[in-house]
Amino acid sequence: MNTEYRHIPLILASSSPSRRRLLVQAGIDPIIRPSKVDEPAVLAEQAGKSGRHLDDLDACERVGVLAEAKASAVQATMDAVKDAERRSRGELVTFRPLNQSDSGASSRNPMSQVLGAWGGMIDAERGPLLLGCDSLFSMDGVVMGKPHKPERALERLMAMRGRTGTLVxxxxxxxxxxxxxARAVSSAQVIFGDYDRATMQAYVATGEPLEVAGSFTLEGLGSAFIQGVEGDPSGVMGLSMPTLRALAQELGVSWSDLWAERVMPERQPADGSTHGPEGLAAPAENVHQPGDGWVDCACGKRHWGLNGAAGVLLARRDVRSGAPVSVLLQHRARWSAEGGTWGVPGGAISDGENPLEGGLRESYEEANIRPEDIQVVGSYLEDHGPWGYTTILAFERPGHHVDPRMNDDESIALEWVDLDKVSGLPLLKAFGQDWPHFRQRLETLAAEG
Incomplete structure (x- = not known):
């Protein structure tokens, strides 16, 4: 009997803590990729297509449309990464500082060969799986979305006292x-208990019910006010686990293939610490991603990324000469390793990604470097054996323009820096050591066209 196990990553197109918690409790460590979909615009478009008014869309239709729109939005970004990967060209230069036999020399391999060796999403026959979800609560046929305002939340909660509503x-x-x-809509009946106005005022004051469908949560402070649930309780928390399992089976994926690899001691820090070399930790609200973590290296240092790390060194070329004139650099957050220094946007490679995919994704998430706007022309790997950092070399594509934007809290600033001014900045140590080589290589690649 063939018992070979192949882990298939799951990408969650949502930043919902409840949905992530449900997956983790079920043995799945999801990759978080929020969709940032304009929900009112999506619903208005759906109503327009069918010649109806927005109010004519019932809750089941709304959540189905929005779940698919969220998944499709993230799929588009992942497809852009794969398209950039297919367009990539150049060479991978590998340096192995811990291998004495290299004697400081670099070994060169064509990037096309390396991509095949890396694997990743572009070579996968199945997966990763991408999940979009949306939830709405209704009572007496009236849809109740997120209240946003305290007075609206209080009014709703008092109207729901002792009654039953439906969450889809x-x-x-x-x-x-x-x-x-594959698509599906789950449904559950939520029965509310009896409570007084003063208690609801105190509940609303906590802020918990303001940004959740129906103005309540089953897994939080609101659980004390829910008398019972008829149907799948996980669906009330925003993700029906039995429904997800059925959808995975519909796509031919075994549920156990989604379980995370829990026991991997060789990839964990010896002391189990989540703190970096300077003893600083990421903000508590930062989402943990598969692949996040520190690795104690044979070089004596602690490196970020259980699967290694990668980033993009993006150069802008002179319109007339084609020569590189500036590079896009990140002023690193104080809490990060070597915080306050300058380097390239990047980070830990997630499960199921190769270094190129990880670098393209991280640079988009941190600096808004859209994969469709750049041309990958080479890469450089500092290979420490159990860990490595891959720097992706790229130019803006002709006719495209990259406008950097801080999409998370990992940057103090993002700036296009003139080549002659880079060495004058306080650079990340490894990047500073490699910068003369990177600059020479970018200039050579630009001259080659």
Missing amino acids: TGHCLIDLATGHR
């Missing part, structure tokens, strides 16, 4: 390797 959750699961998708 839409699910859209996409296999990124094949493009196949």
Whole structure:
């Protein structure tokens, strides 16, 4: 009997802590990729297509449409990464500082060969799976979205006292390797208990019910006010686990293939610490991603990324001469390793990614470097054996313009820096050592066209 295990990553197109918690409790460590979909615009478009008014869309139709829109939005960004990967050219230069036999020399391999060796999403026959979800609560046929305002939340909660409403959750699961998708909507009846206005005022004052469907949560402070649930309770928390399992089976994926690899001691810090070399930790609200963590290296240092790390060194070229004139650099957050220094946007490679995919994704998330706007022309790997950092070399594509934007809290600033001014900045140590080589290589690649 063939018992070979192949882990298939799951990408969650949501930043919902409740949905992530449900997956983790079920043995799945999801990759978090929020969709940032304009929900009112999506629903208005759906109503317009069918010649109806927005109010004519019932809760089940709304959550189904929004779940698919969220999944599709993230799929588009992942497809852009794969397209940039297919367009990539150049060479990978590998340096192994811990291998004495290299004697400081670099070994060169064509990037096309290396990509095949790396694997990743572009070579996957199945997966990663991408999940979009959306939930709505209704009572007496009236849809109740997120209240946003305290007075609206209080009014709703008092109207729901002692009554029963319906919470529906839409699910859209996409296999990124094949493009196949499966959809379903789960439903559960929520029975509210008896409570007084003063208690609800105190509950609303906590802020918990303001940004959740129906103005309540089952897993938080609101759990004390819910008398019972008829149907799947996980669906009330924004993701029906039985529904997700059925959708995975519909796409031909075994549920156990989604379970995370829990026991990997060789990839964990010896002391289990989440703190970096300077003893600083990321902000508590930062989302943990598969692949996040510190590795104690044979070089005596602690490096970020259980699967290694990668980033993009993006150069802008002179319109007339084609010569590189500036590079896009990140002023690193104080809490990060060597915080306050300058380097390239990048970070830990997630499960299921190769270094090129990880670098392209991280640079988009941190600096808004869109994969469709750049041309990958080479890369450099500092290989420490159990850990490595890959610097992706790229130019802006002709006719494209990259406008950097801080999409998270990992940057103090993002700036296009003139080549002659880079060495005058307080650079990340490894980047500073490699910068003369990177500059020479970018100039050579630009001259080659």
